Amino acid sequence: MHPHGKLEYGGQASPLRTCVGCRVRTVSSELLRLVMVEGVIVPDLRRRLQGRGASLHPSLSCLDLAERRRAFPRAFRTAVPLDLSQVRGHLEELQTERIG
Numbered sequence: 673m674h675p676h677g678k679l680e681y682g683g684q685a686s687p688l689r690t691c692v693g694c695r696v697r698t699v700s701s702e703l704l705r706l707v708m709v710e711g712v713i714v715p716d717l718r719r720r721l722q723g724r725g726a727s728l729h730p731s732l733s734c735l736d737l738a739e740r741r742r743a744f745p746r747a748f749r750t751a752v753p754l755d756l757s758q759v760r761g762h763l764e765e766l767q768t769e770r771i772g
């Protein structure tokens with residue numbers, strides 16, 4: 673996976689999504705799709721999982737912003753506490769790869 677991959681501007685218009693952290697609107701290919709599976713937020717890396725999704729820049733600062741704004745319970749329309757450890761782990765991995 674290439675976090676800084678090319679924007680897919682081609683013949684086809686890419687759908688726009690809003691990052692739940694910084695609220696910036698951008699092409700969905702720049703954002704990580706997140707879905708909720710039984711109270712756990714997981715990164716939908718293959719964009720194959722069904723159900724309500726949220727979009728987030730693949731960055732820990734956006735995750736922190738989203739958490740502070742309680743954006744996830746709102747995005748997933750739930751009042752239950754959500755487990756973000758999988759998303760955080762994934763983003764930490766990405767960041768380590770970028771530094772190394």
Ligand SMILES: [Zn+2]
Pocket residue numbers: 691692693694695696728729734
């Ligand atoms: Zn963002």
